[in-house]
Amino acid sequence: MFRVGLTGGIGSGKSAAAGYFRELGIHVVDADWAARVVVQPGRPALEQIARHFGTNVLLENGELDRAQLRALVFDHDEERAWLEKLLHPLIREEIITSLEQSFSSYAILESPLLIESGQYQLVDRICVVDLPESLQLERASSRDENHPEQIRKIMAAQLNRQDRLAKADDVLDNSIGLTELRSQVQALHQKYLQLAKS
Numbered sequence: 598m599f600r601v602g603l604t605g606g607i608g609s610g611k612s613a614a615a616g617y618f619r620e621l622g623i624h625v626v627d628a629d630w631a632a633r634v635v636v637q638p639g640r641p642a643l644e645q646i647a648r649h650f651g652t653n654v655l656l657e658n659g660e661l662d663r664a665q666l667r668a669l670v671f672d673h674d675e676e677r678a679w680l681e682k683l684l685h686p687l688i689r690e691e692i693i694t695s696l697e698q699s700f701s702s703y704a705i706l707e708s709p710l711l712i713e714s715g716q717y718q719l720v721d722r723i724c725v726v727d728l729p730e731s732l733q734l735e736r737a738s739s740r741d742e743n744h745p746e747q748i749r750k751i752m753a754a755q756l757n758r759q760d761r762l763a764k765a766d767d768v769l770d771n772s773i774g775l776t777e778l779r780s781q782v783q784a785l786h787q788k789y790l791q792l793a794k795s
């Protein structure tokens with residue numbers, strides 16, 4: 598099956614774009630969703646995380662305290678590297694399983710770390726959601742009610758705009774409104790249908 602990787606930094610508009618592909622009947626696999634599945638209570642990865650970081654990264658109900666872990670890993674590069682080494686292979690397995698269950702003319706893999714994590718090897722084409730970093734910071738901060746400093750740290754752990762664009766086969770310009778984003782998705786959809794046929 599023909600597969601497109603949809604990527605962009607935090608708050609770039611991947612979910613918005615993915616929603617428009619879904620409206621067109623396209624199966625979307627979300628890497629952030631896969632990242633949540635692999636740390637559900639009862640999964641071995643959650644135990645390993647608690648052993649490494651301490652039980653203070655668990656909530657009372659036994660689930661991962663995501664805010665705690667976020668603060669830890671984006672302040673310490675080596676801790677983030679440890680977490681990624683544990684989770685990225687597991688996330689990749691979840692993604693592969695979900696992509697195999699695709700039923701549409703082509704499938705989309707939506708992932709913030711498509712390029713950084715090597716997940717691009719699972720797709721035929723890379724589509725980047727692009728916007729100026731200042732706008733990305735503004736949108737991500739207001740959506741998550743996060744301090745801009747926290748978002749800046751997350752952005753620093755991701756590819757910068759220029760390096761991401763250098764890997765793009767297609768670009769969605771999300772510096773304008775959602776109506777414009779939707780039209781661009783509709784145009785790309787036609788292109789992907791053709792590519793999927795050939």
Ligand SMILES: CC(C)(COP(=O)(O)OP(=O)(O)OC[C@H]1O[C@@H](n2cnc3c(N)ncnc32)[C@H](O)[C@@H]1O)[C@@H](O)C(=O)NCCC(=O)NCCS
Pocket residue numbers: 606607608628629632663664666667670677680681684688708709710714751754755
């Ligand atoms: C640290 C965690 C627990 C924080 O959880 P939280 O609910 O606050 O954030 P969420 O998972 O929804 O991610 C929000 C955004 O942060 C960014 N982000 C997440 N992990 C990373 C990372 N390792 N490096 C860079 N950016 C990241 C992405 O843009 C993502 O969309 C979580 O992000 C995590 O487990 N990260 C490691 C797994 C991973 O790399 N996931 C990214 C998808 S492959």
Ligand SMILES: Nc1ncnc2c1ncn2[C@@H]1O[C@H](COP(=O)(O)OP(=O)(O)OP(=O)(O)O)[C@@H](O)[C@H]1O
Pocket residue numbers: 605606607608609610611612613614629709736737740771772773774775778
């Ligand atoms: N063109 C746009 N105009 C105005 N607001 C937008 C636009 N695109 C997205 N947004 C808003 O910006 C925020 C971030 O968008 P979205 O959640 O789609 O990004 P994302 O790339 O999926 O982020 P993350 O990687 O953090 O999950 C959301 O609140 C969304 O509604």
